[in-house]
Amino acid sequence: MDNKAFRSGFVAILGAPNVGKSSIMNRFVGEKVAIVSNRPQTTRTKILGVASREGVQVVFVDTPGIHRPRTRLGEYMMSTVKEAEEGVDAVLFVVDATRPGTMDSMGEALKMNCPKFLAVNKMDAVKADALMPLLQKLNDAGFDEVVPVSALRGKNMDTLWDLICEKMPEGPKYFPDDMMTDQPEQVMCAEIIREKALRSLSEEVPHGIGVEMLAMNKLSEDLMEIHANVYCEKESHKSIIIGKHASMLKKIGTEARQDIERLIGMRVMLQLWVKVREDWRNKTGDLKTLGYVKED
Ligand SMILES: Nc1nc2c(ncn2[C@@H]2O[C@H](COP(=O)(O)OP(=O)(O)OP(=O)(O)O)[C@@H](O)[C@H]2O)c(=O)[nH]1
Ligand SMILES: [Mg+2]
Structure with missing residues (x-):
């Protein structure tokens, strides 16, 4: 033994x-x-x-x-x-x-x-x-x-x-073997959407991107409906994120949907809404909404 x-x-x-x-x-x-x-x-x-x-x-x-x-x-x-x-x-x-x-x-x-x-x-x-x-x-x-x-x-x-x-000390198994992160599924889905936006957008737009999950509704055994807000800081950024004939938003949405489907193991209907929130990175309310809250 x-x-x-x-x-x-x-x-x-x-x-x-x-x-x-x-x-x-x-x-x-x-x-x-x-x-x-x-x-x-x-x-x-x-x-x-x-x-x-x-x-x-x-x-x-x-x-x-x-x-x-x-x-x-x-x-x-x-x-x-x-x-x-x-x-x-x-x-x-x-x-x-x-x-x-x-x-x-x-x-x-x-x-x-x-x-x-x-x-x-x-x-x-x-x-x-x-x-x-x-x-x-x-x-x-x-x-x-x-x-x-x-x-x-x-x-x-x-x-x-x-x-x-x-260099690891003797110690307990802190988490079960199948647990890989402390982030709830909802947060991981929001992060996936943000990643796809960061990867597709250039210049100063990515810094002002935030994603708020609005709803995750299970419509059937293998179909999830997800609604999320994509925040940006200016009207001009909103136009870039949506793109010509909504092509940019579709690209971000499709890439995010594919990754989310892999993560949660079911089909996903993803609906994204682009919202302008001026200077949200300096506003307590918006920071809280997006989960950027200090631990006590
Ligand atoms: N060539 C190369 N690129 C890498 C390597 N590791 C990471 N990258 C790239 O470097 C970039 C940054 O990677 P991240 O893992 O997001 O870096 P990070 O330090 O977590 O960045 P922040 O979260 O912004 O602080 C991505 O484009 C990665 O693909 C590597 O070993 N080689
Ligand atoms: Mg990082």
């Missing part, structure tokens, strides 16, 4: 915007629990991703990218980063190998009193002779382990996983 004790722990994933924090968490969990896009500030809240394997469970805490806030939403996002730093068993700081400036925000992570890991992500996108000097520099930065990885290609992710597991 194997008497090895069960290990478990919480690991905060911190780093600048757009470095691949959510991509790394999704890789470890094995499912897409956090949305991913090439827009900075894709993640707006703290999201748990549970990775369960034989004898070990690691609960990753994905966070918004570290930045200087310019809106109330930004302040909320940074407060969730602070919360995520509390009481974790380890920290995984992520930098983008293609943007060495993303290492500038590592100070807070280094101050944390727990095992510290550094993932140098997107190694697939840089040449070896550029990666080597970067790794040498980062080796002296004060982390316990420095691992170049590619979340996109799955490179070196096993190495990083093993190193993290070695």
Whole structure:
């Protein structure tokens, strides 16, 4: 019989915007629990991703990218980063190998009193002779382990996983094996819609996008009707989101519907409404409606 004790722990994933924090968490969990896009500030809240394997469970805490806030939403996002730093068993700081400036925000992570890991992500996108000097520099930065990885290609992710597991204390199974995130289905559906909007829209429109779920009605055993509001900040943005002959909104809706159908395992009728809410990122009421509420 194997008497090895069960290990478990919480690991905060911190780093600048757009470095691949959510991509790394999704890789470890094995499912897409956090949305991913090439827009900075894709993640707006703290999201748990549970990775369960034989004898070990690691609960990753994905966070918004570290930045200087310019809106109330930004302040909320940074407060969730602070919360995520509390009481974790380890920290995984992520930098983008293609943007060495993303290492500038590592100070807070280094101050944390727990095992510290550094993932140098997107190694697939840089040449070896550029990666080597970067790794040498980062080796002296004060982390316990420095691992170049590619979340996109799955490179070196096993190495990083093993190193993290070695540092996990003995502990309980915090979540059942089939639970992969703390986000309710409704929130995941809203996030999928936001992801598709972020991926399709450009310029300044994505930052002002918010999704409010209005209703999820089960019409039959295998058909769900979903209504959601897509918020934006200006009339001109609304026209862009709707597009010519509603083509953009249809594209966002179709892509979101396909992912939501996969997630909930039934057919979906998705109805999206675009609403202008001027300056909502600075308004308490709107922030609450969209779920960006501080924990007590
Ligand atoms: N080439 C390459 N691209 C990657 C890799 N990992 C992530 N990306 C891309 O980088 C972009 C940002 O990824 P995210 O996982 O959303 O990054 P994030 O750090 O969570 O971003 P925020 O939530 O905005 O802070 C996306 O376009 C990803 O597809 C990688 O290993 N290689
Ligand atoms: Mg993210």
